[in-house]
Amino acid sequence: MSLSDFGFLVQNFAALVDWRYVAMWVIGGVLIFLAVKYEMEPTLLLPLGFGTILVNIPFSGAVDRMFGGELQEGALSTLYKAGIDNELFPLILFIGIGAMIDFGPLLSNPKLMIFGAAAQFGIFFTFCAASMFFDLNDAASIGIIGAADGPTAIVVAQKLGSHYKGAIMVAAYSYMALVPIIQPPVIKLLTTKKERLIRMPYHDKSVSKLTKILFPIIITVVAGIVAPESVSLIGFLMFGNLIRECGVLNSLSETAQNVLANLVTIFLGLTIASQMQAEKFLRTDTLLILGLGLIAFIFDTAGGVIFAKFLNLFLKNKVNPMIGAAGISAFPMSGRIVHKMGLKEDPQNFLLMHSVGVNVSGQIASVIAGGLILNFFM
DSSP, X not given: OOHHHHHHHHHHHHHHTOHHHHHHHXXXXXXXXXXXXXXXXXXXXXXXXXXXXXXXXXXXXXXXXXXXXXXXXXXXXXXXXXHTTTSHHHHHHHHHHHHHOOOHHHHHOGGGXXXXXXXXXXXXXXXXHHTTTSOHHHHHHHHGGGGOOHHHHXXXXXXXXXXXHHHHHHHHHHHHHTHXXXXXXXXXXXXXXXXXXXXXXXXXXXXXXXXXXXHHHHHHHHHHHHOGGGHHHHHHHHHHHHHHHSSSOHHHHHHIIIIIHHHHHXXXXXXXXXXXXXXXXXXXXXXXXXXHHHHHHHHHHHHHHHHHHHHHTTOSSOOOGGGGGGGSSOTTHHHHHHHHHHHHHOTTOOOHHHXXXXXXXXXXXXXXXXXXXXXXXX
């Protein structure tokens, strides 16, 4: 062993005792634990957790580093440039998400769309709060964490040139995976037992195939006119849904829903982890962004629930306020959470079709909200 090699080993060992690396290993381990033990979005949290450990090994070759006075490219940094910097990964993922979505419950009861809009309140509240600490473009990028929509958060932060893209992406995807932990306490805090017991009969209305085919096309055109910057986001989402509903690309639809969506999510988790290096992540501003992201999710949930309670003041047939919480874009997790909470209160209270209808409307509303922010700040 040469003297230079020995010196490198000593330097590497000295770096190992840096508490920041150890802290990031613990964070990575927690993410892996949540993915394996509680099955919280394992296709996302497992690669995110493992990638966090990977990039925080001292002098890791997985990310770009200076060695011998030369820049050596790391695999994860290359993936980041190829899939995140040009917004490729989130847009491809939107095709898979669109193929998963059944707009039938929403089309059979279009009034549910209003709950999806109300649940975007957290975006604008957080933007106002973040503007006290960050410049407007960064504040707008942080606010979009409240969309509960990782791809939209990536695209908005990228287009606005945010200085905190890594922290924003980590916050958006981490909180999406933690929706089952974040939402129930907020819902319970804002509703009474009586309100949670409200039953909402579901009247199945047939929706024609033509309507289901025209819907993604019309939404794309309307959203493009209202918020032109949302065209790529809403377009890829609705194209995925068109693949599902056209009836002639069934095998492609199944591939998009499963293989494509899962594969891109794994790559997303790994590439986002490349931004979780200790020196970038363990900073005051990063922790502040994580806190603001949590506030955004809480106020999104609260906005939907409070809006439903407000409507009940004027409605003869009351709605269960819990469905308002499903208006965030975390599809289909939020819809399932509301349904499970309803069953826990009353085993005969089936809210699934209502909550899913609100959930898919939130998916559309979050993309349009992202487009509006881009139109305003670009």
